[in-house]
Amino acid sequence: MRRADRLFQIVQHLRGGRLVTARMLGERLEVSERTIYRDIADLQSTGVPIDGEAGVGYLMREGFDLPPLMFTRDEIVALVAGARMVRAFGGAQMARAAEEALVKIGAVLPEQEKARIARTEIHMPGWVVDDATRRSIDLLERAIEARDVLSLNYKDEAGKGSMRDVRPLGLWFWGKVWTLVAWCELRNDFRAFRIDRIAEAGASGRTFRPERGKQLTDFYRTWEAREQN
Structure with a gap:
C-alpha cells in the first residue's frame, strides 16, 4: 500500500470518534506501530485534528472532513x-x-x-480487443502480481506451437497488440510473448521469487543495451 493511501485509511479509521490504538491501526494496515506513530505525527502536523498519544490511543475530533478532490x-x-x-x-x-x-x-x-x-470528447473503439484477449490480460495481470509461474501454449508467427513455463514480469501495450514480458524457463532468457498468440495459459502450481538477472529491471537494461548497439 502506498503511503498516501495509508494516511487516507488512517483518517478513515479514526472518523468514528472512538479511541483507536496504534496497534489496532497497524494490524489493519499491516504495518508496524512505529510506522503508525510517524504517520499520525505527520497528519497532525498538516492540521488533521487527531488527539491522543502513543500507548493510549487516538481519536479525531468531530467536524473534520476531507476536502473535495480538486483537479485541473x-x-x-x-x-x-x-x-x-x-x-x-x-x-x-x-x-x-x-x-x-x-x-x-x-x-x-x-x-x-x-x-x-x-x-471530454476523447473516445476509443471498443471492438479492437476481443473477449478472449481481455480474459488473458486479466489472467496475466493477476499472475504477475501473485508471481505465479505460468504454463503457456504459445504459437509463433508461423503457427507452430510450443509449451513452456514462464515467470510473468510485465505487460506492454503497443497500440493494438499486447505482449507479456517474461523469463522463459525453456530458453533460460527473457522473452516477449504476443498475447494474441497465447493459445492457452494456466497456473503451473509454482510461484517464484525475484532473482538477480531475471527481473523486469534486468530486462529493461538488456533491451536498452540492445537498442544502443
Missing part, C-alpha cells in the same frame, strides 16, 4: 482519456474498474467540475 482541466481530461483507453484496450476486469473509478472521481468532484467528465 487537463488532469480531468487525462483521467477520463486514460480510463476510456483502459476500457477499450484493457482486460475485462480493468475495464470495469476504470468505469468504477470514473464514477468515484465524479462523486467527489465539486459540482462545477463534474460536467467536465461528460464534456
